[in-house]
Amino acid sequence: MPEPMGFYTDTTVCIGCKACEVACKEWNQLPATNGGRSKLSGDSYDNTRRLDGIHWRHVKFIEQFDAERRQGRWLMMSDVCKHCVRAGCLEVCPTGAIIRTEFDTVVIQSDVCNGCRDCIGACPFGVIDINPVSGTAQKCTLCYDRMRAGMTPACAQACPTASINFGPIRELKQKAQARVEQLHGRGERGAYLYGADEKMLGGLNSFYLLVDKPEVYGLPPDPKMPTRNLKRGSLWSALGAVVVGVVGLISLRSRRDVNV
Amino acid sequence: MSSTFFTEPPHWRWLIILYFFIGGLAGGCYFLASMIDLVGRPTDRPLARLGYLIAFPAVVVCGILLIADLGRPERFWHMLLQSATWRPMLKTYSPMSFGAWGLLVFSAFAFLSFLGALGEDERRHRFSFLRPPSVIGTIVSALGGLAGFFLASYTGVLLAVTNRPIWSDTTLLGAVFLVSSASTSIALLMLLGSRRVFLVGGLRALARFDTFVLVLELITLVALVVSLGSLARVWLSAWGALLLLGVVGIGIIVPLILEVRAHSPLSASARAAAVLVLVGGFLLRVVIVLSSEAI
Ligand code: SF4
């Protein structure tokens, strides 16, 4: 069994070139939006806007400027499926289409998925959506096909600044930790790792180095598993059923109007 | 901000809203019918029959809606069988998976009771053994009634077992849907039964039941809003207005007033109340589903 593999993305060196986005689309033969007649977003240099069934990588541009646009900075972050160790999408999928691979990554088998879309709402990161061509839910496979052949995923291969690092999780964590310390040493006190430890969904096999709050990057501060609500939801429903049942039995039983 | 606001909507729209509504009626009409059959008076049997006659066709419609909503309808059976091995596909902890089986089981009971209810007028007919008071009929009705309760509520749990705003920010949606299916199903039976004078006794009991259930629905809705805490501000919008005016006003308060005033369950105002309850139950599902989808 190979060891868990994944991505460590250092957002501080991302330059927003979107080479990863393009490489991903090329390798996975993902279609263009709206047959290539895509609209410009109009309020950002980013026109992809979000991950979905035909965008498995998305470089987010976070434009932090003051009102006069004198002071400011760009935060760039190449977003992708987090390949959660405890994955909400995998948990709810009723067809068994979503599986965990030998590399500890999460993959949707497109020939099994029937497009029920439960996984879309279950993913805490809004990663999955329907690919209109296949009619099934799709997302990053961490290039399962390439990995099987011992190759680096297309995005990491294409990244010119080594913002996207691919490798065994164990090594990536060491590398990331060293980088955080280096940044702290240089005065960037805000640098920290998002999803590198087990507290977040058992660990994200695609984790990030960030320099601002997760919300700023459009990442949930406290992602959770969908089944956290299962027990309570079922208990309240059962209680509702008991109350309705008892009220019903009493109403149907105790009748004054026998002879009407 | 709740972490649920960083997720994407699953595009569950009108087909799913319709399913939630009609599924609620199917489950609700069945459990009402089984309660009437099991504890009601013999004179109420036609009302129970009506419930069974609604439940099965309604659940067939549900199946069609659900299959039509899939991205790949021809693969609907992947919910029940693993497509590679043909072994059963069941995850007890996924409401979508468990619910697919629940729907199947309910459909089986609904079918049997439908057969049992077909020829009521001829007293004894080929399938009358499928309805109480026969032993088999009693077992079918009791188990089917439980499955009906399940069908009426699991959809709310299914919404809760996601990471979407509102849906997964409360655990009360299952209970809310269940109570609402009870009120809408009572309303439907009252409406369809209201032309038959000889059912007046049973209808009066149903009307009393409905009053209790509507009050219960009001309480669960208030509890729902409270359980959302500060997130309820999402409903400081057109959705909230629809919830307040449509679901609570038109669907609960006005019918309650009409029911209290109605001198007979056969009267026009009782019928109007029933129609409004049905409208309110539908709007409830519209608000719950679409107000989260819009985020
Ligand atoms: S990020 Fe979302 S899609 Fe990716 S494994 Fe986690 S839950 Fe699944």
Ligand code: SF4
């Ligand atoms: S859409 Fe496909 S992958 Fe997602 S939960 Fe449904 S069957 Fe599974």
